Amino acid sequence: MARALELAESGLYVPTPNPRVGCVIVKDGQMVAEGVTQAAGHAHAEVMALRDLKQKGGSAEGATVYVSLEPCSHHGKTPPCTDALIHAKPARVVIAHVDPYPAVSGRGIAALRSAGIAVSVGVLAKEALEINPGFVSRMVRGKPYVWAKIAASMDRFTALPDGQSQWITGAEARADGHHWRARSCLVLTGIGTVKADNPLLNVRAIETHRQPRRAVIDPKLEIPDNAKLLQTEGLILFAANPDEGRVTQLTSKEAVVVNVPDQNNPDRVDMNAVMQWLAEYDINEVHVEAGAGINGALWRAGCIDELILYLAPTFLGHGLPMLDIPGIDQLSEADQLSFIDHDNVGQDIRIRARKFDRWQELVEHIESSNAQHAL
Amino acid sequence: MARALELAESGLYVPTPNPRVGCVIVKDGQMVAEGVTQAAGHAHAEVMALRDLKQKGGSAEGATVYVSLEPCSHHGKTPPCTDALIHAKPARVVIAHVDPYPAVSGRGIAALRSAGIAVSVGVLAKEALEINPGFVSRMVRGKPYVWAKIAASMDRFTALPDGQSQWITGAEARADGHHWRARSCLVLTGIGTVKADNPLLNVRAIETHRQPRRAVIDPKLEIPDNAKLLQTEGLILFAANPDEGRVTQLTSKEAVVVNVPDQNNPDRVDMNAVMQWLAEYDINEVHVEAGAGINGALWRAGCIDELILYLAPTFLGHGLPMLDIPGIDQLSEADQLSFIDHDNVGQDIRIRARKFDRWQELVEHIESSNAQHAL
Numbered sequence: 001m002a003r004a005l006e007l008a009e010s011g012l013y014v015p016t017p018n019p020r021v022g023c024v025i026v027k028d029g030q031m032v033a034e035g036v037t038q039a040a041g042h043a044h045a046e047v048m049a050l051r052d053l054k055q056k057g058g059s060a061e062g063a064t065v066y067v068s069l070e071p072c073s074h075h076g077k078t079p080p081c082t083d084a085l086i087h088a089k090p091a092r093v094v095i096a097h098v099d100p101y102p103a104v105s106g107r108g109i110a111a112l113r114s115a116g117i118a119v120s121v122g123v124l125a126k127e128a129l130e131i132n133p134g135f136v137s138r139m140v141r142g143k144p145y146v147w148a149k150i151a152a153s154m155d156r157f158t159a160l161p162d163g164q165s166q167w168i169t170g171a172e173a174r175a176d177g178h179h180w181r182a183r184s185c186l187v188l189t190g191i192g193t194v195k196a197d198n199p200l201l202n203v204r205a206i207e208t209h210r211q212p213r214r215a216v217i218d219p220k221l222e223i224p225d226n227a228k229l230l231q232t233e234g235l236i237l238f239a240a241n242p243d244e245g246r247v248t249q250l251t252s253k254e255a256v257v258v259n260v261p262d263q264n265n266p267d268r269v270d271m272n273a274v275m276q277w278l279a280e281y282d283i284n285e286v287h288v289e290a291g292a293g294i295n296g297a298l299w300r301a302g303c304i305d306e307l308i309l310y311l312a313p314t315f316l317g318h319g320l321p322m323l324d325i326p327g328i329d330q331l332s333e334a335d336q337l338s339f340i341d342h343d344n345v346g347q348d349i350r351i352r353a354r355k356f357d358r359w360q361e362l363v364e365h366i367e368s369s370n371a372q373h374a375l
Numbered sequence: 376m377a378r379a380l381e382l383a384e385s386g387l388y389v390p391t392p393n394p395r396v397g398c399v400i401v402k403d404g405q406m407v408a409e410g411v412t413q414a415a416g417h418a419h420a421e422v423m424a425l426r427d428l429k430q431k432g433g434s435a436e437g438a439t440v441y442v443s444l445e446p447c448s449h450h451g452k453t454p455p456c457t458d459a460l461i462h463a464k465p466a467r468v469v470i471a472h473v474d475p476y477p478a479v480s481g482r483g484i485a486a487l488r489s490a491g492i493a494v495s496v497g498v499l500a501k502e503a504l505e506i507n508p509g510f511v512s513r514m515v516r517g518k519p520y521v522w523a524k525i526a527a528s529m530d531r532f533t534a535l536p537d538g539q540s541q542w543i544t545g546a547e548a549r550a551d552g553h554h555w556r557a558r559s560c561l562v563l564t565g566i567g568t569v570k571a572d573n574p575l576l577n578v579r580a581i582e583t584h585r586q587p588r589r590a591v592i593d594p595k596l597e598i599p600d601n602a603k604l605l606q607t608e609g610l611i612l613f614a615a616n617p618d619e620g621r622v623t624q625l626t627s628k629e630a631v632v633v634n635v636p637d638q639n640n641p642d643r644v645d646m647n648a649v650m651q652w653l654a655e656y657d658i659n660e661v662h663v664e665a666g667a668g669i670n671g672a673l674w675r676a677g678c679i680d681e682l683i684l685y686l687a688p689t690f691l692g693h694g695l696p697m698l699d700i701p702g703i704d705q706l707s708e709a710d711q712l713s714f715i716d717h718d719n720v721g722q723d724i725r726i727r728a729r730k731f732d733r734w735q736e737l738v739e740h741i742e743s744s745n746a747q748h749a750l
Contacts (some may be wrong), residue, residue: 005413028458105578153709154531154682154684154697154712154728155531155696155697155698155700156529156530156531160702160703160704160705160706161702164705164706165706166706166707168706182393297689307529309529311714311726313711313712313713313714313728314709314710314711314712315698315700315709315710315712316702316703316704316706316709317675317700317701317702317703318701318703319702320532322529322530323530323690325530325690325692326692326693327535327536327691327692327693327694328535328691328692328693329535330535331539331540331541331542331543331691333691334689334690334691335530335689336531336688336689337688337689337690338688339686339688339719339722339723339724341721342717342719342724344714344717347713347714348714349717349726351686351690351717353529353723
């Protein structure tokens with residue numbers, strides 16, 4: 001299963017909106033074939049592994065198949081993997097976790113079992129969840145899994161007061177940041193960042209065959225006509241009761257304008273509505289790269305699952321903060337996160353921290369549906 | 376040599392003001408004896424290793440002796456280790472680095488060589504420097520090696536605006552902080568911290584046979600008479616032209632008052648003078664545990680070598696900063712540090728960062744004196 005997870009991870013940038021899945025076929029104690037889920041509309045991991053085996057002249061009959069997610073049982077863009085597996089007649093299928101997609105959850109397992117194939121569920125389930133937090137989140141909560149990327153000095157300023165922020169962190173940290181953009185389905189920023197930096201927010205520092213979609217929180221559609229983002233395909237603009245004429249102008253530039261005003265403040269965007277809209281739009285993972293205002297608004301709205309903080313070995317003394325949130329009165333009121341890892345990235349350190357309760361919700365869902373289908 | 380360094384490190388809390396040294400004797404490819412430098416006035420590592428060997432009935436004749444610092448050649452509180460080594464007649468002595476103490480630097484090596492013993496210099500020298508940065512700094516620069524311990528939230532606040540700071544970091548981080556207190560020769564704080572928290576600043580969370588001395592930056596000797604620190608032995612108070620009557624009062628309580636006014640601001644303490652005084656007082660390593668004012672003043676005066684930052688997985692939104700330093704205008708003006716390590720400590724992360732140029736000065740000194748005595 002560890003190898004199946006490695007395979008799933010090798011396709012990290014690829015299959016959105018489908019989950020990343022890896023599959024390994026073992027026969028007589030030997031790994032005889034493996035497969036990775038391809039880009040949306042193409043073959044899933046199980047089919048790839050069976051094809052690999054066939055090409056090598058082998059047969060899966062009596063083999064054990066390890067797959068990092070329950071095989072699909074429905075006709076989507078591709079035929080169901082359970083049919084292919086049943087046809088291949090393995091003795092046993094081992095699954096990391098049950099498919100969180102409500103329409104099929106447990107059905108693949110049931111179909112395999114009816115065909116006389118033994119099925120084990122729950123091997124390295126949490127590790128598998130780490131590979132598809134967005135897919136699971138979208139299925140379980142109707143919202144994407146959201147991380148905010150922040151680069152800051154040791155005294156936690158993201159830029160000097162005048163906005164200078166280039167090269168606070170080094171080239172390796174920027175490339176690493178592009179890895180997170182590449183795995184995401186969508187990069188989200190705010191109109192302040194667009195006006196200040198005119199960024200493209202695409203993946204440049206590393207190779208990928210797929211660019212994430214991009215979106216801007218832009219309540220009054222102030223995006224400048226020369227904004228580079230307007231030249232990218234299918235830019236999404238989240239607005240709050242914007243001017244109709246401006247909507248028409250922007251739509252003609254192929255941007256998508258989504259009106260999601262906050263009920264309590266019609267000049268602001270409702271961040272939860274943004275996330276619901278994105279989930280319906282098949283967005284699994286959102287990479288936020290914005291200023292303190294948007295970071296803070298998302299944090300306050302409970303929309304951020306994870307922080308990816310690049311810490312540079314320097315002090316600025318003053319500057320722009322990481323996120324604007326109201327101060328607390330008692331330490332006991334502080335939001336609890338948990339650090340999940342920290343690594344050297346060139347001269348900088350990357351620290352990842354998760355909102356503990358939000359992650360626990362996904363873990364518990366996976367564990368309870370695994371328990372339900374364990375036998 | 377790696378084992379000799381391990382031994383040296385095992386005595387991390389012990390021998391101040393002497394350096395921590397480890398010694399291993401190898402004969403016929405076997406480690407036959409080892410020793411660690413004991414508390415000041417007691418035996419050094421080489422003598423301990425020779426004693427160990429003698430007890431086991433062995434002889435060092437023809438052996439190779441690995442020692443993490445050049446053996447001493449002068450009569451201090453103990454007789455010189457070079458004499459003991461010459462008497463024991465090993466074939467070869469391998470040394471991590473030359474003694475930085477100017478009075479003896481290279482003399483031990485010369486004495487061994489005159490006695491016909493082969494000497495190699497420079498094995499794991501940087502690693503050995505990591506174990507005695509304070510001793511080397513005091514010898515080379517006439518100043519201790521200084522680290523500032525800071526515990527902060529992810530948004531870099533060390534306390535809420537009203538000063539609440541207990542339990543921002545967890546029990547493991549506090550115990551780890553006590554490890555750093557224990558290895559230091561002196562814990563330094565400011566009068567603000569004394570007034571706010573009335574701390575003892577001793578080592579409680581871990582075992583040690585030696586408590587560090589404690590010192591307070593207290594320009595006008597405002598320390599309250601009921602301060603717990605006044606009940607500790609030999610508290611040092613750094614003042615700036617204080618009231619003579621108050622000096623007499625405090626001296627009668629066995630505190631040591633040192634008048635080190637800043638030439639440019641007679642109401643403030645000259646931080647560099649503090650450090651010079653401490654080095655003359657045989658202080659190798661200073662552990663700073665203070666507020667943003669003292670941290671900032673030390674930083675601005677160029678007195679901090681290292682930051683030990685405990686990062687708690689939480690956000691406070693507002694509060695007290697880590698260190699008060701003037702803001703820079705250009706990113707290129709920012710002080711450069713380098714991260715040296717980062718570790719999980721309970722729920723928190725400990726990040727160590729060094730002032731790059733200050734460390735390089737020590738490394739270069741060690742490397743150049745090693746080169747000088749290489750043959």
